[in-house]
Amino acid sequence: LHHILRPRPVRIPIKNRHVFVTGGSSGIGLALAHQAASDGARVSILARSVDKLQEAKQAIRLATGIDVGVFSADVRDYDAVARAVEEAGPIDVLIVNQGVFVPRELEQQELDEVRFMLDVNLMGTFNMIKAALPAMKLRRKDRGPASIALMSSQAGQVGIYGYTAYSASKFGLRGLAEALQQEVIADDIHVSLIFPPDTDTPGLAEENKIKPQITSIIAASSGAMKADEVAKKALSGIKSGSFIISCNLEGLLLAIVTAGFAPQRSLLMAFVEVVAAGITRFAALCFQWNWYDSIGKWHAQKK
Ligand SMILES: NC(=O)C1=CN([C@@H]2O[C@H](COP(=O)(O)OP(=O)(O)OC[C@H]3O[C@@H](n4cnc5c(N)ncnc54)[C@H](OP(=O)(O)O)[C@@H]3O)[C@@H](O)[C@H]2O)C=CC1
Ligand SMILES: CCCCCCCCCCCCCCCC(=O)[C@@H](N)CO
Numbered sequence: 579l580h581h582i583l584r585p586r587p588v589r590i591p592i593k594n595r596h597v598f599v600t601g602g603s604s605g606i607g608l609a610l611a612h613q614a615a616s617d618g619a620r621v622s623i624l625a626r627s628v629d630k631l632q633e634a635k636q637a638i639r640l641a642t643g644i645d646v647g648v649f650s651a652d653v654r655d656y657d658a659v660a661r662a663v664e665e666a667g668p669i670d671v672l673i674v675n676q677g678v679f680v681p682r683e684l685e686q687q688e689l690d691e692v693r694f695m696l697d698v699n700l701m702g703t704f705n706m707i708k709a710a711l712p713a714m715k716l717r718r719k720d721r722g723p724a725s726i727a728l729m730s731s732q733a734g735q736v737g738i739y740g741y742t743a744y745s746a747s748k749f750g751l752r753g754l755a756e757a758l759q760q761e762v763i764a765d766d767i768h769v770s771l772i773f774p775p776d777t778d779t780p781g782l783a784e785e786n787k788i789k790p791q792i793t794s795i796i797a798a799s800s801g802a803m804k805a806d807e808v809a810k811k812a813l814s815g816i817k818s819g820s821f822i823i824s825c826n827l828e829g830l831l832l833a834i835v836t837a838g839f840a841p842q843r844s845l846l847m848a849f850v851e852v853v854a855a856g857i858t859r860f861a862a863l864c865f866q867w868n869w870y871d872s873i874g875k876w877h878a879q880k881k
Contacts, residue, residue, distance in 0.1 A: 682788065
């Protein structure tokens with residue numbers, strides 16, 4: 579098994595390197611920026627609101643004494659993104675984390691809202707990568723291995739009631755990541771996909787105001803995490819070049835049951851994936867049985 583694992587294991591240092599975090603002014607992105615700065619990286623954050631960016635910059639300076647670079651741009655605007663990336667300078671670790679989520683049954687959801695999620699979560703990620711990649715590839719040999727990490731969600735591993743558009747956008751990131759890894763491996767660039775469960779952030783607080791009750795019930799199967807914990811898992815996964823980064827025990831099981839064609843650098847994880855495939859599939863069927871049961875009861879009680 580060891581001989582067939584591709585790509586080969588890699589370590590991606592953070593210290594003294596340029597880490598660029600989109601959506602870095604709030605929630606998981608802010609926690610990532612904070613921790614990367616503490617790790618000795620030069621950090622840049624990008625988001626739309628200048629006020630929130632300044633607030634984040636102050637908070638990180640207060641806690642660490644370090645100044646992060648701030649860039650105001652909407653990821654949906656390619657020209658704005660390209661200007662920010664140009665100004666920030668060549669990136670070693672690109673974390674594309676911005677994301678929006680408006681949970682609603684598709685029948686209740688306007689197509690504008692569907693397009694909004696696809697545009698920010700999926701097209702915005704394309705815009706970021708397209709803008710950053712040329713400079714990331716330059717002089718790679720002198721600069722060491724680089725990383726492009728994309729923030730998906732456990733709703734990007736399994737479709738969940740209320741998340742038709744959101745899950746589509748997050749599943750889309752997986753196809754993008756698998757294909758991109760093959761394209762950039764020769765440039766010593768390593769792709770990661772991060773799959774958090776519900777995470778306590780300002781975004782989640784907003785989401786909870788409108789979330790269908792059944793969506794919360796199903797998502798509770800994986801519990802909830804703090805943004806700091808997710809950021810810690812994400813950074814350690816990025817440093818070890820993991821293609822799939824899971825954040826909790828349920829996430830580990832999800833990673834095994836959805837391993838599919840994901841590249842795998844870890845011998846141990848490859849072994850576990852092969853051996854545990856059958857039993858985790860059985861566990862997934864049990865979860866579906868439970869979820870469809872809950873959905874049935876929820877509908878019956880609404881009538
Ligand atoms: N919280 C959760 O439960 C989970 C979250 N995730 C994913 O993690 C990521 C971060 O989520 P979370 O921390 O909760 O989100 P928050 O809503 O707390 O923060 C989102 C960040 O993205 C920025 N952003 C939003 N839209 C754009 C845009 N169009 N252009 C540039 N920046 C933008 C926001 O700044 P501004 O508004 O100023 O632009 C903000 O900095 C998302 O991709 C989300 O899907 C995954 C699993 C669970
Ligand atoms: C084989 C065994 C599998 C075991 C567990 C399966 C549990 C799946 C739960 C999925 C939860 C999805 C949360 C999405 C959070 C999110 O992205 C929103 N908050 C928007 O930000």
